[in-house]
Amino acid sequence: MNAPDRYERFVVPEGTKKVSYERDTKIINAASFTIEREDHTVGNILRMQLHRDPNVLFAGYKLPHPLQYKIIVRIHTTSQSSPMQAYNQAINDLDKELDHLKNGFETEMAKHSREF
Amino acid sequence: MDGGMSYQRFPKVKIREMKDDMVKFELRETDASVANALRRVMIAEVPTVAIDLVEIEVNSSVLNDEFIAHRLGLIPLTSDRAMSMRFSRDCDACDGDGQCEFCSVEFHLRAKCLTDQTLDVTSKDLYSSDHTVVPVEFSDPNDPGEQRGIIIVKLRRGQELRLRAIARKGIGKDHAKWSPAATVTFMYEPMIRINEDLMDTLSLEEKRTWIESSPTKVFDLDPVTQQVVVVEPELYTYDDEVIKKADAMGKSGLVEIEAKEDSFIFTVESTGAIKASQLVLNAIEILKQKLDAVRLSDDTVEADDQFGELGAHLRGG
Ligand SMILES: [Zn+2]
Secondary structure, eight states: OOOOOGGGGTSOOTTOOSEEEEEOSSSTTEEEEEEETOOHHHHHHHHHHHHTOTTEEEEEEEOOBTTBOEEEEEEEEOTTSOHHHHHHHHHHHHHHHHHHHHHHHHHHHHHHHHTO | OOSSOOOOOOOEEEEEEEOSSEEEEEEESSOHHHHHHHHHHHHHTSOEEEEEEEEEEEEOSSSOHHHHHHHHHTSOBOOTTGGGSOOGGGOTTTTTSSOSTTTEEEEEEEEEOOSSSOEEEEGGGOEESSTTSOBOOOEETTEEEEEOOOEEEEEOTTOEEEEEEEEEEEOTTTOGGGOOEEEEEEEEEEEEEEOHHHHTTSOHHHHHHHHHTSSSOOEEEOTTTOOEEESOGGGOOSOOHHHHHHHHTTOTTSEEEEEEEEEEEEEEEEOSSSOHHHHHHHHHHHHHHHHHHTSOOTTOOBSOTTTHHHHHHHTTO
16 A cells, blocks of 8 residues: 555656756766656667767766666767767757658558558 | 767668558668667557546446456557547646546446346447547457457346446556557568578588578578578577587588668557557657657756765755
8 A cells, every 4th residue: 555656657756857967076078967767768779879979988878776767877078079968969869860760650651551 | 059960860661561450660770779769668658548447336247346447457448549638647627536538538337137148248338438539449350340349247147237437548657558569579680691602512401401400481492493592581580590500510601690780670569559550650759759858958957066966965955
C-alpha cells in the first residue's frame, strides 16, 4: 500500500527542473547535464550525436541508479565550442534528422498505400 | 549562433511490407542509437487508451473482481485519438478523476447466463460511450468473416457480470497494457562475402556439409553451376556456425560476414490499437517531443556554479 506512484518514473515532480547543468570546476569547457525523468532512449542518442561533433572531446552519459529516474550527460569540448553549445547543437541535429526520417517514412507509406 | 555548422544525418527509409498490424522496413544511414531509441519509444512511450478503472456492480462469475479488472485492462482499444487526448493526471477539465471526454472513455458491460449453455463474455460485450474508442476487432485467419472478440470470463446458468469501466490514455512505461507494440525488433543487415577461390578447393560433398552447418538456410548450391551461393543473407542470425565449420575444415576465411553498422531491418507488429505504420510515425513524433523537452532554455540555470552538491547542502538544499 506504500508503493510509489508508477508515474514517478516519467513525470517531473513540481519544483524540479527538467534539465540543469554544472560546470566542471577543474577543467575548462567541461560540464555535466542532469536530465530528470529520462533514460537510455535520450541519453544514448544524445551521446552518439555529440560524438559526431569534432569540437566534442568527450561525451558520455550514465543512469546513476535504476531507482533514480534521471541521467547525467557529461560533455567536454575544445575552446572552439562549449558544452552548452554542443548540447544544443546535438539536439537540433537530431530533431532535423527525425524530421527527415518522418518525411521519408510518409513518402514510402504513400507509395505503399497506392499499390493496394 | 554559429553559422552552417551541422552534423545532421539524412537517413533513408524503404518500406518492404505494410499491413494494418505489421510493417517491415529498412532504415539506412543512421546509427544504432537512433534505431534503438525508436524501438524503445514504440514499445514504452507511444500512448494508447486502455481500461484503468473498473467498478463492479455484480460479479457472480468464477473469477474474482480484480482478476476481471486486470483482464479488462489488457484488452486493446482502438487508440487513433490517443495522441491528441490528455493524460488524466494533467487534465484540467476533470481534475484528474478521469471522467471527461478529453481524457477518458466510459464502458459498460452487462451479461447474464440464462441457459445451460456456457456463455462466453467477450470484448464484444463492452459498450463504449465513444465510437472512436472500442475494443480491437480480431478475426480468425481461417474464417475472416467471423469477429471473435477476446474472452473475458465464462458464465454458467445463473451467473452474472455487470460493471462500469473507465479507459484512460497511458504509456507502456506506466503499465504494459498501454503498449501499442506486440513486437518491435531490428537487425543489422549482414554483409556476406564468399571467398570464391577458397570455395573452389572444396569438393561437392564438403560444400554440402558446410552449407548444412548453418542453422538457417543462408546458403545453397546452385543446381546448375554447383557453386555455393548466398540465398537469403537476412536469415543469418550471427551465430558464427559457418565460420567455425570453415575453421574446422581447415578453410579459415572461406566466408567473411560483417554487420553493416548503419543499416537496419525493422519489424513492427502492433496490438491493433493503432496501425503499425502509424506506430512508427507516432514514435518519431514522441521522440521529437522528448528532445524538445530536454533543450536548454533561457530559464535553465546553472545548478550550483561553484560548489556543486556541497554548495546546495551548505545553503540547506
Ligand atoms: Zn479529464
